[in-house]
Amino acid sequence: PSEPTSCSENHHQPLFVDRESLQRQIDELSQFSDAPSPAVTRVLYSENDISARRYIKDLMRHSGLSVREDAVGNIFGRWEGSEPELAGVATGSHIDAIPYSGKYDGVVGVLGALEAINMLRRWGFQPKRSLEVIMFTSEEPTRFGISCLGSRLMAGSEALAEALKVTFDSQNMSFFDAAKFAGYANDGQDISTVFLKKGSYFAFLELHIEQGPILEEEGVPIAIVTAIAAPASMKVEFKGNGGHAGAVLMPARNDAGLAAAELALAVEKHVLESGSLDTVGTVGIIELHPGAVNSIPSKSHVEIDARDIDEKRRNIVVNKIRQSAMDIATKRGVVLSEFNVVNQDPPAQSDESIIKAMANASEQLNLNYKRMISRAYHDSLFMARISPMGMIFIPCYKGYSHTPEEYAAIDDIANGVKVLALTLSKLSLS
Amino acid sequence: PSEPTSCSENHHQPLFVDRESLQRQIDELSQFSDAPSPAVTRVLYSENDISARRYIKDLMRHSGLSVREDAVGNIFGRWEGSEPELAGVATGSHIDAIPYSGKYDGVVGVLGALEAINMLRRWGFQPKRSLEVIMFTSEEPTRFGISCLGSRLMAGSEALAEALKVTFDSQNMSFFDAAKFAGYANDGQDISTVFLKKGSYFAFLELHIEQGPILEEEGVPIAIVTAIAAPASMKVEFKGNGGHAGAVLMPARNDAGLAAAELALAVEKHVLESGSLDTVGTVGIIELHPGAVNSIPSKSHVEIDARDIDEKRRNIVVNKIRQSAMDIATKRGVVLSEFNVVNQDPPAQSDESIIKAMANASEQLNLNYKRMISRAYHDSLFMARISPMGMIFIPCYKGYSHTPEEYAAIDDIANGVKVLALTLSKLSLS
Ligand SMILES: [Mn+2]
Ligand SMILES: [Mn+2]
Ligand SMILES: [Mn+2]
Ligand SMILES: [Mn+2]
Structure with a gap:
């Protein structure tokens, strides 16, 4: 019900995205890579992954978030709301990158989420429900053959927790040895602490590049995802x-x-x-x-x-x-x-009230949008098992993804960040 | 003309192969491998290749041969004949092994040649033309994508000598850096010293497993190769x-x-x-x-x-x-x-007089033989450019080669060694 423009002291100031800073962060993060630029290779628990995680945690603290990491390295940055006992509103994505891929897949949903938080702070917003930015561990299956490892576990997959005990990479390093190398799994192989209860979040949102050509071809800046294939x-x-x-x-x-x-x-x-x-x-x-x-x-x-x-x-x-x-x-x-x-895996449906909140935000921002199905895999597929879920897509060059040619224009990213920020604020107050 | 049985002091003693020693050498050589037994991986100028080369040179010296190595690591063991100014008779093969292959391909023609020399010595044979055992460098294309590298160069390939200057392995190590690592190419990139003149040898012979199923299926112990595909x-x-x-x-x-x-x-x-x-x-x-x-x-x-x-x-x-x-x-x-x-590459024909010598030797040894075409690539293909050439095949299990299942029975190997020894002796005296 309460529109964020009801924050009286700010309603003259439009939502402003610091494009320059956001682009710089995207470029800086892409340097943590085992492949030469413009290609990005960032594999779970590798030296570069560990450095990139440190970079993200620093940015979280810089945005005034309190940082928590779980036993497999899912990273949470929390902005406590005025009613912290209420289920929070979370958003996030991943920063791992398959060999010789690009610098936008996942990254836009993590760095974009942090910029959304920064925008809300500049705007003077005060959350009611706490806001959280999540960086998920190993959305990509590169190292251990398991996609969405972090979110699957968060969603309570006992089967995965068991399977990880006998999971090895191609160099025959066990999952847990690799996790320990990166400073995780300190309590041994019991990682049930990663599981989150259903209802832990009021809503989960993910901002992501489309990874397909439709938005660019049709000149539409925003897609609201209705289901994940x-x-x-x-x-x-x-x-x-x-x-x-x-x-x-x-x-x-x-x-x-x-x-x-x-x-x-x-x-x-x-x-x-x-x-x-x-x-x-x-x-x-x-x-x-x-x-x-x-x-x-x-x-x-x-x-x-x-x-x-x-x-x-x-x-x-x-x-x-x-x-x-x-x-x-x-x-x-x-x-x-x-x-x-x-x-x-079974498909996931987006939550109707979140779809509505995203649609309202887009309309308020005067951004044209379309409904779309996601054919790509996302952490949202698993977050949907424990939380109402919604996704925002932005255009990317020719639909390229998982290649060094992957590209999203900063103006398109900024539109996504604005919709995300406005939706977060709406949901936080509801 | 002179049959080796004309060596009066020995003609009562049949040609005797030391099967036990030969099998032990085959097994020992197979231990110089980057893959676990029974698989063999021995790649040009690797640590294991260098160790295997040392092993071969020691055996050569043990057989009373004088050892020479050229600039790319072709190894020559020479038994000086009574008329050393005459072109010698050479035999040999390779010991490099592609990833996860077996222990007989090539090896039989190197260790078998040394056992042929030992037999002739035990027999009291005195060569007229010098006898040489050659271990060729990199018959397999594994590391630099060039097959029969050593014999191609020996046969005078200027094109290859030039190409090697810009040849790198998959780790971007240059051919010459790799050669230097193994102790070769000491005079820089000029390797024209490897070239041999046409007529350097009176004959070249190679003993090899068939790498096909025909001899085993037909129960024939010896094939005389008439051409190489x-x-x-x-x-x-x-x-x-x-x-x-x-x-x-x-x-x-x-x-x-x-x-x-x-x-x-x-x-x-x-x-x-x-x-x-x-x-x-x-x-x-x-x-x-x-x-x-x-x-x-x-x-x-x-x-x-x-x-x-x-x-x-x-x-x-x-x-x-x-x-x-x-x-x-x-x-x-x-x-x-x-x-x-x-x-x-164009195909090569075996020399008619060498074919005859091999046929005579087989008949004398009461070994059934058939004429056969070699569909596999051998150093003999290139030696044929500078010398009359002939090849001897022996049966191998199911025709398997380039796999760990590759196998030749020691009795079959011994037959090949006998034919080789007798042919060498005939050609040495002619
Ligand atoms: Mn991806
Ligand atoms: Mn992604
Ligand atoms: Mn071979
Ligand atoms: Mn061979």
């Missing part, structure tokens, strides 16, 4: 006999690499068969063993991602991919030694 | 826009990984279209960039090997592969940023 990911391994590339004649071969190639094309085929534009499928990883030009691959490893806004339709694709993997193995005389559906 | 290798790169696996809809994609998958299957198709069993083609390497499960590949790297005993037919396959790469790029909207035919 349901992702599934699979790990597949084929095994053959290998052999010398010159000596083994074609009929005698069972080439695990060609099985992988055929499966990759089958993924594309099954996705296109769904008949819906909303079905997508990707083979992002193909690894051949031993990986020599004169050696027939004796082993191949394939990782597949399939998504849809319709869970049933997506599961049909997953089942077709499984069937293809079996058929290819039979046809080529290779062994399908692994077909593992690593995750198969 | 002509190999071609290609490096291909596709580039697309990449993007987020969830956000970019299928019609908007130009997936460099799917282009690679499609090309791999096209290689198989074009090879099978040749209609000849002798045409083989392999995609041993597919690398996707950035290589994350939730990222559309923006770049793919493919390495292809195509071989045939018929050079023209092989070149038709190479051309079809090139055409497919272009068509796939067009169809998928990706850029074919590289299509590089790295080498396209």
